[in-house]
Amino acid sequence: MKKIVILSFAIMLFTASHAQQVLFGGQDIVSPQINDNNTVTFRFTAPKAIKVQLTGDFLPTVKTDTPFGQFDAPGVVDLTEGKEGVWEYTTPKPLASELYSYSFIVDGLRVPDPNNVYLNRDVASVTNIFLIKGGIADLFSVNDVPHGTVARRWYNSPALNMDRRVTIYTPPGYEQSKETYPVFYLLHGAGGDEEAWIALGRTSQILDNLIAQGKAKPMIVVMTNGNAGQQAAPGESPKGMYKPSFMGDTRMDGDFEKAFPDVIKFIESNYRVKKEKKNRAIAGLSMGGFHSMHISKQYPDLFDYVGLFSAAIMPNENAQSEIYKNTEGKLQTQFAKKPKLYWIAIGNTDFLFQANTDYRTILDEKGYPYVYRESDGGHIWKNWRIYLTEFAPMLFK
């Protein structure tokens, strides 16, 4: 039999790959480099560029004017050109533990970091990410702990008359166990889908770590698609690979809330779950907070734990759905049944801060008990990850 040393296969593959990399503009440098003191060095090879810049959510924000008001936008810094066209920037100070995102700007053109394959999509924007460990981001990291399972499944929703996709986290040991588990329904915001919490929210990492530390009970987390007009995330349905947009597939017309029992029915008939109110939680961010508020009051016997994360908690006149009618009466019924936890969290610069303050005033006037958590910052994933790390440990105790 012909003998060929294994080395030759490695060389051939490497060469084939290298030829492709050269053509596809691969760069053989390290970026981002997280230094021992948690400063971070970014590098970008662009020998012909006049200016290479970096924008990221770890840089001081700048006020940006728009026709609808002023927004905090991530800052921009310049890189310095070094040898062989490699541009470089090191943060002047160590970065606090966090999951950060960034992009380069080369002569005005936004470019992802070709040396970093870790990307997150937020609606139609794709940015690089990295983690600084040693603090909260330890909860966002894959650690040497038992891991749960993440499944993408489809269920039928008779109320919406379609098959719909859902992302389901089952805790470590679920498959081997004969136990039943409590269920936490976790809802995304406008422009999001059933991929948002698992990717941007780091849900599986957070739950794995909190459970391993004994801080959260083992639970099933159900991340359903909250857009009543959409079967699944962009690219994951027969609609094909279209360009996602804010509010494109988002409807806030009551249909999602009305159809929510379909999700619960699917979960409770397909998983070993505890089926009492005290073993169900619902929370969501932004539009998902709006959904959580309306679903929990529409079905006051279903959820003992309700979390409104930067919730778009605004009653509206446009929607005709019965879901949005008689809000006061339904809230009265919900709170008469004494939910164990009604948690409202918002950042102090969130554009929904006032709307949440108004809502809390109403709850206060009625004497409905809730727990309030105010954080720094605005309508951003950094806050929603923090809220998840704080909310999950309070559940099912």
Place this chain on the structure above:
Amino acid sequence: MKKIVILSFAIMLFTASHAQQVLFGGQDIVSPQINDNNTVTFRFTAPKAIKVQLTGDFLPTVKTDTPFGQFDAPGVVDLTEGKEGVWEYTTPKPLASELYSYSFIVDGLRVPDPNNVYLNRDVASVTNIFLIKGGIADLFSVNDVPHGTVARRWYNSPALNMDRRVTIYTPPGYEQSKETYPVFYLLHGAGGDEEAWIALGRTSQILDNLIAQGKAKPMIVVMTNGNAGQQAAPGESPKGMYKPSFMGDTRMDGDFEKAFPDVIKFIESNYRVKKEKKNRAIAGLSMGGFHSMHISKQYPDLFDYVGLFSAAIMPNENAQSEIYKNTEGKLQTQFAKKPKLYWIAIGNTDFLFQANTDYRTILDEKGYPYVYRESDGGHIWKNWRIYLTEFAPMLFK
């Protein structure tokens, strides 16, 4: 209760998003645009650029010299600048049905398409993808058919002394059924991991569609991580977010083959599966073909279906493992037990074409029966997706 119309929430969110998009260089054009006649128009906004080009696997290849020989690399074409700095290129001819990948090159710098959020990672290269339907790519598309479940799970491998990640496709109806199912183990190549077949290989779409058409039997597909030194794909293990490389975590030392019974044991004790040889298949691409060849001969009673896709089917002298010893004797035993299908597929320009021809010569000399499939092209995913669409229908019949 204060009334705020829902419209204001939409406007606020859109504005917040728009402010971010402007800063992150979002572009408000359509690209790629698949025209009615299946020509494709690519657009890129770059008012300051001198030259904008496109490279993709639908363009005629060009011969590229490297120290190790000549390779076919994807071609490059120029875009034409139009109004407001929008550059454009339309393919002169309709593209055949396929899943294609591409990138822009702006003044020498490779840039993904900011208007296309659909990306595939192949080792350390990230490129945009799109589908042309009306032929084979209908099998790669999410269609209005029943969908299986895709789960990312972890299992313990005593032989490798670590927890390892595996991607598992269960067919539509698996969860509701009381049936047992056959199992197809599908292995990736060097530089790949347990994400390769599901992302680049479109396995869940291909299986959903073949099963819906009655062309493939409902089966479980197990895509395990084939790198014995790696727990999980880059970013999915405690090793964190490092830069993936060819052969970086790849070992071809026999340990993966030796530990393979751990995967089977996990699957057979956690899923409702048929456990006879006639209900097990194994196939893999490149290194995964090498693994499939060695695993199937090492355990000659386990697999009735063996698929070598562009297999790195080279015996090697370097590896000391018992797995690679006595290849001739083990093959003799394997073929004496008459596997139902031994399938060898390779592209006629694959750099492993000669190695596969040599291997077939040996099988021919011994009179061991196999089915041979020669396709056009080289060592590329286009071929491996085709092989999967042809191999899966032959299984478990």
